[in-house]
Amino acid sequence: MYLRRCRQSSNGRTYSYWKLIESVRTARGPRQRVVAYLGGLDEADRLGVVQAAWGQDGDSQRVLFDSTSPRFVEIDTHRLRVENVRAFGGAWLSLQLINKLGLRSFLEEAMPAGREEVPWSVMALVLVIGRLLDPSSELRLAEHLYERTALPDLLGVPVSKVNEDRLYRGLDKLLPHKDALQAHLKNRLGELFDLKYDLLLYDVTSTYFEGQCPANPLAQRGYSRDQRFDCKQVCIALVVSRCGMPVGYELFAGNRSDVTTVEEIVTTMEGRYGKSDRIWVMDRGMASADNLEFLKQENRRYIIGTPKSMLKKYESVLLKEDWSKVREGLEVKLCRDPEGQSDETFILCRSSDRAGKERAMHDRFEQRIEEGLARIVKACDRQKLDAVKVSHRVGKLLGQNTRAAGAFKTNIQVDPQGRAILKWEKVESWRNWSHLSEGCYLLRSNVRDWSAQELWQAYMQLTEAEGAFRIHKSDLSLRPVWHQKQQRVEAHVLVCFLAYVLWKMLAQWCKSAGLGDEPRKVLDEIAQVAMVDVVLPTKNGPDLIKRCVAQASEHQKLLLHHLKLTLPTHLEVFPV
Secondary structure, three states: OEEEEEEEEEOOEEEEEEEEEEEEEEOOEEEEEEEEEEOOOOHHHHHHHHHHHHOOOOOOOHHHOOOOOOOOOOEOHHHOEEEEEEEOHHHHHHHHHHHHHOHHHHHHHHOOOOOOOOOHHHHHHHHHHHHHHOOOOHHHHHHHHHHHEOHHHHHOOOHHHOOHHHHHHHHHHHHHHHHHHHHHHHHHHHHHHOOOOOEEEEEEEEEEEOOOOOOOOOOEOOOOOOOOOOOOEEEEEEEEOOOOOEEEEEEEEOOOOHHHOHHHHHHHHHHHHOOOOOEEEEOHHHOOHHHHHHHHHHHOEEEEEOOHHHHHHHHHHHHOOOOEEEEOOEEEEEEOOOOOOOOOEEEEEEEHHHHHHHHHHHHHHHHHHHHHHHHHHHHHHHOOOOHHHHHHHHHHHHHHOHHHHHHEEEEEEEOOOOOEEEEEEEOHHHHHHHHHHOOEEEEEEOOOOOOHHHHHHHHHOHHHHHHHHHHHHOOOOOOOEOOOOHHHHHHHHHHHHHHHHHHHHHHHHHHHOOOOOOOHHHHHHHHOOEEEEEEEOEOOOOOEEEEEEOOOOHHHHHHHHHHOOOOOOEEOOOOO
16 A cells, blocks of 8 residues: 545645555456545644644744744844755654664664764664665765755764764674664564564575675675676575564575575574464475475474476366365465375465466467477478587577477487488477466465465465565665675675664554555655754844754645654754
C-alpha cells in the first residue's frame, strides 16, 4: 500500500487530502483500489495549529524571540530578509526515528565520549542519517551534504567539524559494535511493534566493488546478482522477520556459494538470540542433503524450495485434480514423497500467471532453436560441411536456448561424399511434460501442523528479504562499494543496514498510523520542509537572527498529524 496526494476544488476552495492505495491481483491483471481517504484535521487539531502560531496569550511575535531577547523592538522592514536556507524535515524525522529506537542512547553508552572533539556516537549518527536521506560517499557528505541540512543545528556539530577523515574514523569506531547493535535493534523493534520472530526469512545477495581490492580477502569473483561478472564482489547474508524487519546479517567472500552459508548463519543467529521454536524459510539455493540434516538436528523447523528437476517425481500427483485454491490463479496441495525415502511434507504449487510466463519463454526458445536448425540444414545442403563443425554449431544453438533444448532430438550423419547431414525432430514427451509442469514448483518442510496454504504463504514471505535487498541497493546505494579495505567495507555495509532499520521503522510506523507500509512518499514529503534564518534588522540596535522552520503544507500537516508528530517552529542558533 502506498499514498497518493490529491486535491479537490469545491465552491472556490481547494481541499488537500491523501488516498491510501493498494495494488491487488485480479483475473485481468494488477489493479489499484482505494483503501481509505485520509482527510483534513479535526477542529481540535486546527485549534492547536492556531495556538502554536499565535502563542497562548495571543502575542503573534512571542515565538520569534527567545527569553533573553527584547519583547518589543522596532524593525526596519526595508532590510528584512531570509538567508541560509537548508533542508530540515528529513534530518528531523530521522532523529525522531533514532530516538524511538533508542539508537542514540545506545551509541552514547557503547561509544562514550573521550578526548575527541566530536563524540564518535554523533559521527555515527551523521553517517546513518546521510545514508538514509541522500546516500553518497563520505567525501561528498562532508563537503556538500552536511552543510545543506539542519544536522549542524539538530546535532550541535558545526560544519567545520565534519570532514572526510572524521567520518572514516567514525566508520572504524562503529564497526566493533555490530553484533550488539543488531541485538539491540531487534529487541527494540519487537517491543515497539509487538513483532513475532517465529518465522525467519534467509536470503543471500551480492554487491560488487569498483577497484581490485588486493588486500581484501572477502573481495572475490563469483556469481553476481548484479550481472557484474567483471568485478570482484562480496556476499551479504540477511535474516529478516515475516514483515521484513531486519534480524541480522553477515558478510561472506564473493565466491562463497549460498548452500555453504546455512549452517553458519543459523548457528550465529541462535548464538545471538537463543534457540526457540522458529521456522527457517529459505529458497531452493540453500537446499542440500547436508543442510537438511543439519536443520533437522535439535528439532529445527524449516520451509525450503526444491530444484525444478525434483518435480518430475510428482508427475502422477500433478495429474490429479485434488488441488486447494488459495486465490484466483493459484492452487496448492500437500503430498508425501512417492518413493517413501523422506518423512517430510511436500507442497505442490501451481500458478497460472507463472505458467503463462514459462510457456511464453518455452515457445520463444523453441522457435529460436527450430529456426536455427533450419538454417544449419540449409547450410549443409548448399555446401560440404564437416560433421564436427556442424555438431559444434548445433551444440552452441542448444546451449544458448537451454530452456527448450530438451524439446529437440538431433542426429548428424555423413553421406558417402563426406557431407554432413543434420536430421532433427521434436520430442513429444518433453512437450507434454513441459505443458504439465509449467507454472508448478515444489516446496518441502518438516512442519506438520500447518495447512498447504499456510506453508505456501510463509514461503512467499521470502519476498520481504528480496525487497530488503532492493532497498539496500537502490534507495540506500549499497552498490557499488568504493572502499578497498575489509574493515571499511564491513563498516559501509553496517551503516547501510542501520539506515535500512530506520527505513523499516518508518514503514512500520506508517502502517500503524494507517498510512500504508511504503515510507518513500512520507519521507520525501516531510523532507521538503526547510529551515531558514530570518534576519530582523532593528532601527536602534543589532540585527536579530531567528532560525525558523518553514510552515508545513496541508499535505505535510496531514502526514504529521497521523504520525502524531509536531514540527518545531524555530531552533536556537549554535555558534559557529
